[in-house]
Amino acid sequence: MKITVDHGLCDGLGQCALVAPEVFALDDEERLVVAPEAARGSAGKVAAAARACPVRAISVEGS
Amino acid sequence: MTEVVDLAELAATAGLEQELDRLAKSHGIIRTRQLNQQETWTVLGASLTRELLSDPRLSNDVHTHAPHGALVPGMAVMLLEQDDPGHARNRRLVTAAFASRAVRELEPRIAEITRQLLDGLGESGTADFIEEFTYPMPLEVICELLGVPAEDRDPFRKWAMDISAAPSMEAMQTAAVELFGYCIGLIGAKRERPTEDLLGELIAARFEDGSALTDEELSSFAAVLLIAGHDTVTNLLANALHDLLAHPGQLAAVRRDPSLVGAVVEEALRFRGSAMTTVNRVAREDIEAGGVTIRKGELVRFLLNAANRDTEVRADPHSFDIGRATAQHLAFGLGPHFCLGQRLARQEATIALTEILRRFGTLELAVPAEEVRWLPSDAIRGLVELPLRYAR
Ligand code: SF4
Numbered sequence: 360m361k362i363t364v365d366h367g368l369c370d371g372l373g374q375c376a377l378v379a380p381e382v383f384a385l386d387d388e389e390r391l392v393v394a395p396e397a398a399r400g401s402a403g404k405v406a407a408a409a410r411a412c413p414v415r416a417i418s419v420e421g422s
Numbered sequence: 423m424t425e426v427v428d429l430a431e432l433a434a435t436a437g438l439e440q441e442l443d444r445l446a447k448s449h450g451i452i453r454t455r456q457l458n459q460q461e462t463w464t465v466l467g468a469s470l471t472r473e474l475l476s477d478p479r480l481s482n483d484v485h486t487h488a489p490h491g492a493l494v495p496g497m498a499v500m501l502l503e504q505d506d507p508g509h510a511r512n513r514r515l516v517t518a519a520f521a522s523r524a525v526r527e528l529e530p531r532i533a534e535i536t537r538q539l540l541d542g543l544g545e546s547g548t549a550d551f552i553e554e555f556t557y558p559m560p561l562e563v564i565c566e567l568l569g570v571p572a573e574d575r576d577p578f579r580k581w582a583m584d585i586s587a588a589p590s591m592e593a594m595q596t597a598a599v600e601l602f603g604y605c606i607g608l609i610g611a612k613r614e615r616p617t618e619d620l621l622g623e624l625i626a627a628r629f630e631d632g633s634a635l636t637d638e639e640l641s642s643f644a645a646v647l648l649i650a651g652h653d654t655v656t657n658l659l660a661n662a663l664h665d666l667l668a669h670p671g672q673l674a675a676v677r678r679d680p681s682l683v684g685a686v687v688e689e690a691l692r693f694r695g696s697a698m699t700t701v702n703r704v705a706r707e708d709i710e711a712g713g714v715t716i717r718k719g720e721l722v723r724f725l726l727n728a729a730n731r732d733t734e735v736r737a738d739p740h741s742f743d744i745g746r747a748t749a750q751h752l753a754f755g756l757g758p759h760f761c762l763g764q765r766l767a768r769q770e771a772t773i774a775l776t777e778i779l780r781r782f783g784t785l786e787l788a789v790p791a792e793e794v795r796w797l798p799s800d801a802i803r804g805l806v807e808l809p810l811r812y813a814r
Contacts, residue, residue, distance in 0.1 A: 368514060370521045374760050377750060378476065389522065411476040411757040414517050415510040 360402060361420040362393055369416040379408040383417075391416075426453045426461060429699070429725075429800035436796060438803070439694070439740060442466060442728040450712035457800060458591040460490060462702065462721040463714070468732035468752065470712045471724050476757030480703040480722055481505050488704040491721045494598040500643040501762070502701050509758060515627050515635070516643070516762065519567070519620050525765040528567070532770055535562045536777045546813035548788045552805065555778075556659040557652075560770055564651035567766075568644060569619025570608065577604070582653045587799035601648070605641035620647075647763075655767050657696030657797075657804030659774055662686060664794065664808060665693060665742045667787055672744050680776055687771045688748040692730045695753035697761070698803040700724040726752050727803055784813040
């Protein structure tokens, strides 16, 4: 699974992190950090996190 | 489950929260009657709320799927009543104005508006803080942000009250139509004489394919921002003051350490957020949830204040406690429609509460607590008035 974040769009709202905290987190500067290893086996949650992002900054390819 | 709850009737009492708790203990989702008398599903439980708020089987586009559930018949309200891909596309266009840096830049102006209004209260006295402060303050801020001329601001109170705490469906729709009409005129004027405010920027903004927002979209967006941008903050601020004053120990703690104001704002959002319910969603297909079947075409909305007091998520949720971990409250919703203005709302509330507490060493309710009246609204949690006694 390949997770891409468009940092130009991401506003650090943390909505994705609420849905899939093991994969998405915000650092102290409200920048999104992704843990791709953690995404393995939780494709459903990653997809839900991408859907939850209000500005569609996350795209997911493959599973 | 046969009980059908009238939220507006319940909200007119201070006991709303306890009653919701009783209901939530037996059902995560209940039937409610809306202002126009139609029955709707209303989600109370926190886990069901999290699950369903980003469930694509629920659509915000009531105009297509359930026209009777629309806020204003015939007019799809920008962002609120849209689904992807149109929603995400429009939202991206306006996000920059509400991003962290843009909102931080507004800080000096928000502080100035706050100080001017508080100066008007003088050294000491008794006043309705809603009338004198929590209503005008966010209205000034949102009007400046959008570029609404100062002399036009008078009718907003009535429109806002009629839309969010509407006495009847007719009153609500009349107000919405008048407000849209006003916004159409405003956009027209700005097209002729471009301005450098948010609406001016949105008129000039272009999508990737070169297209732009239509006049109807721009006006509907202006109307949403005017109402959502001030009414919610007005009531949030008043609720926060009311609840903080009811807890003298915590009030004293914030006075000693003003850095706790942020925690007061978050707990106020969780404890008695002003955006009590979301707008309607509509089921695109049958959905099994919380032990019920939501049929295709039925309306669903979320009672965020109930989810924030879910006993499964938080210990002792009915106590106001600025020391608790409030992270992950749902006062701004969740998912694609997560409140666009949340940063602005938090910043306004923080600046205003800090300044009020700094300025007035004495601040207390001027009437017995049981006499404060609550708005009979099924959308907004708020007070009719907040009479306070204050002194430097
Ligand atoms: S939800 Fe979207 S905007 Fe928010 S942090 Fe995640 S990617 Fe960024």
